[in-house]
Amino acid sequence: MKRKWSEIEANEWYKKQGWIRGCNFISSDCVNRLDMFQNYKHEQKLSTAKKELELCKKIGFNSVRIWANFDVYYKESDSYMEIFEKYIQLCADNDLKVMVVLTHEEDLPRGNRFKAKKMGKQKYALGEHQGRIPLSQKEISLPVKHYMEYEKCYDKFIEMVTKIVSKYKDDERILCWNIYNEPGISIGNRSISILKTLFSIVRDLDPIQPLCADIFRGISNESLVSEEEKIALELSDIISFHSYCPYDVLVEQIRYFKQFNRPIFLTEWLHRINHNNVYEIYPLLYLNNISNYCWGFVVGKTQTNEPWPHMWYEYENGIITDFDFTKWQHDLFRPNYKPYDPNEIKIIERFNALANKDK
Numbered sequence: 292m293k294r295k296w297s298e299i300e301a302n303e304w305y306k307k308q309g310w311i312r313g314c315n316f317i318s319s320d321c322v323n324r325l326d327m328f329q330n331y332k333h334e335q336k337l338s339t340a341k342k343e344l345e346l347c348k349k350i351g352f353n354s355v356r357i358w359a360n361f362d363v364y365y366k367e368s369d370s371y372m373e374i375f376e377k378y379i380q381l382c383a384d385n386d387l388k389v390m391v392v393l394t395h396e397e398d399l400p401r402g403n404r405f406k407a408k409k410m411g412k413q414k415y416a417l418g419e420h421q422g423r424i425p426l427s428q429k430e431i432s433l434p435v436k437h438y439m440e441y442e443k444c445y446d447k448f449i450e451m452v453t454k455i456v457s458k459y460k461d462d463e464r465i466l467c468w469n470i471y472n473e474p475g476i477s478i479g480n481r482s483i484s485i486l487k488t489l490f491s492i493v494r495d496l497d498p499i500q501p502l503c504a505d506i507f508r509g510i511s512n513e514s515l516v517s518e519e520e521k522i523a524l525e526l527s528d529i530i531s532f533h534s535y536c537p538y539d540v541l542v543e544q545i546r547y548f549k550q551f552n553r554p555i556f557l558t559e560w561l562h563r564i565n566h567n568n569v570y571e572i573y574p575l576l577y578l579n580n581i582s583n584y585c586w587g588f589v590v591g592k593t594q595t596n597e598p599w600p601h602m603w604y605e606y607e608n609g610i611i612t613d614f615d616f617t618k619w620q621h622d623l624f625r626p627n628y629k630p631y632d633p634n635e636i637k638i639i640e641r642f643n644a645l646a647n648k649d650k
Contacts, residue, residue, distance in 0.1 A: 293497050296528035298552050301501060305529070305554035310646035311466065311582035312639075313354035313387065315559065318343050319591025319626060322413035322422050323398070326592075327378075328363040330370045331411050337374075341381055343589050346628060348385040350636055351643025354466055355382055356558060356584040358392040361438050362408040364451040372454065379464055388466035390558070390584070391459070393452050393489065394437075395472035396482070398423075401433035405441040420597045420620070435477045439485050452492060460498035468493055469531060469558065471504040475519035482519045490526045501528035505558060509536070510547050529554040535562035535586075538571040545579055554582070561585040563618035564598055569635040577642040587622035590631070595621040 296304070318340040321327040327336060347355060357378060364371045382389050400406060415422030438444040459465045470489050474482040486504060493502055504523035508516040515521050524530065530548050534541050534557060541560075548555050560572060560583060569585075576583045587595045596619035605611040619631055623639075630636040 293494050295494075295526065296501055301528050301553050304501060308388075308466070308582075309353075309650050310577065310580060311354045311388070311556070312576075312584075312643060312646070313347065313352040313356065314585050314588040314623070316340075316344070316347070316355040316357055316588060317591075317593060319589040322415045322592045324358050324360040325362045325408055325410070326413045328360045328371055328374050329410050330367050330374070333370075333374050337377055337381065340378065342628075344381050344385045344387060346624065347387060347588065350640050351647070353386060353643075354388045354390060354582075354584070356390040356392060356469065357382075358395060358472070359451065359455060361394070361444075361448055361451055363410070365407055365444065365447055366410055368451070372458070375455070376458075379459070379462075383464045389464060390467045390469050390556075391455065391465060392469040392472045393455070393493075394448075394470070394485070396435075396437065396474070396477035397472070399435050399437055399477055400441070401430055401435055403434065403436070405436075405438075405443050415592055415594075418594065418597060420595060420599050421593050423600075437478055437482070437485055439488070440478075440481070449492065452489060453496070456493050456496045456498060460496050460500070463499075465498075465500050467500050467529065467556075468498060468502045469505070470502055470526075471523065473505050473507045473533065474523055475517055476507065480518055483522055486519060486522060486526070501554075503527040503529050503531040503556070505531045505533055507533040507559070509534075509540075510544060513547065524551070527553075529556060531556045531558045533557070533559035535560065535565055535567050537566040538575065541567070541572065541575065545575075545581060549579075555579075557581050557583040559584065559586050561587070561621050561623075564602065564614050564616060564620050566613075566615070569632075569638050573638055573642055577646060585621070585623065589624040589628065590619070590622040590626060596631075 317327055320339045321336055416424045438448045471486050474486045504527055506520045530553050534544055590596045598620050606614050
């Protein structure tokens with residue numbers, strides 16, 4: 292639609308979908324999303340994705356959340372669109388609708404002059420969450436900038452968004468447009484103008500799917516923490532939020548979002564180290580009809596089973612001591628496609644089967 296959906300329109304759409312559940316997807320042999328979409332060894336990556344998306348279907352997932360990548364589009368725009376389509380079709384072949392993330396602030400460029408990331412074999416650090424190689428002091432000192440803040444990239448970025456949405460705006464394989472993942476997490480309120488611009492561009496293209504942007508910092512005194520998240524909520528047709536918090540905190544968050552009378556999606560969850568686990572969280576989401584995407588699926592080169600680096604600092608300095616480092620942080624399956632915890636998968640399959648009966 293060329294306007295924000297009404298509550299009635301959003302809820303009628305949601306009733307037709309049933310309970311959406313899945314994961315934030317990247318195949319286990321990809322270091323990052325550049326690796327996922329680049330031309331280099333893309334057939335190999337797609338072959339792995341095929342097996343892992345089949346596993347998603349096998350346990351009863353019906354959707355995945357996939358992130359667009361401007362670094363690849365900037366250098367390989369033609370092949371990027373072809374590979375993007377192959378992923379969408381692989382998902383459809385396994386009855387998985389796709390929530391597409393159009394932009395994010397993860398691994399943004401640094402410095403006042405844009406420097407494109409290198410294609411080809413991607414380096415990664417063993418034991419580091421998302422395989423990230425620690426930045427040098429010089430790199431840390433450089434300002435973080437969104438692609439749209441570089442004059443050199445602005446038009447190209449808008450071109451990517453327009454091409455993707457125009458191609459899929461009437462395509463029922465696409466569930467939803469997640470316009471902006473975690474606006475402001477790296478660039479603060481500079482994200483607001485980007486957020487508004489992208490919502491406006493996508494609205495004008497008149498897609499059949501709803502739009503959303505994510506709330507991720509939590510809630511304080513019955514209010515959202517940042518201005519950019521308040522605007523994200525105001526612009527969104529459906530509510531998308533992230534929570535890696537324990538059960539009791541998540542209950543309060545769900546209570547807060549229910550007041551808006553719109554479909555609720557928990558688009559990032561699962562953090563066993565912080566007591567955000569399958570056993571408690573998945574039944575809660577089913578019971579409250581909160582559609583959801585856990586972080587990760589098959590553990591691999593992104594190593595998202597490892598803790599966020601700042602957690603070690605917090606633990607070692609006595610800031611937070613309740614972390615359970617004996618557990619994986621994210622991901623459901625081992626590299627051999629056996630479950631990390633078979634009983635977790637039984638819980639997931641059980642409630643997925645109940646949801647199918649609810650239709």
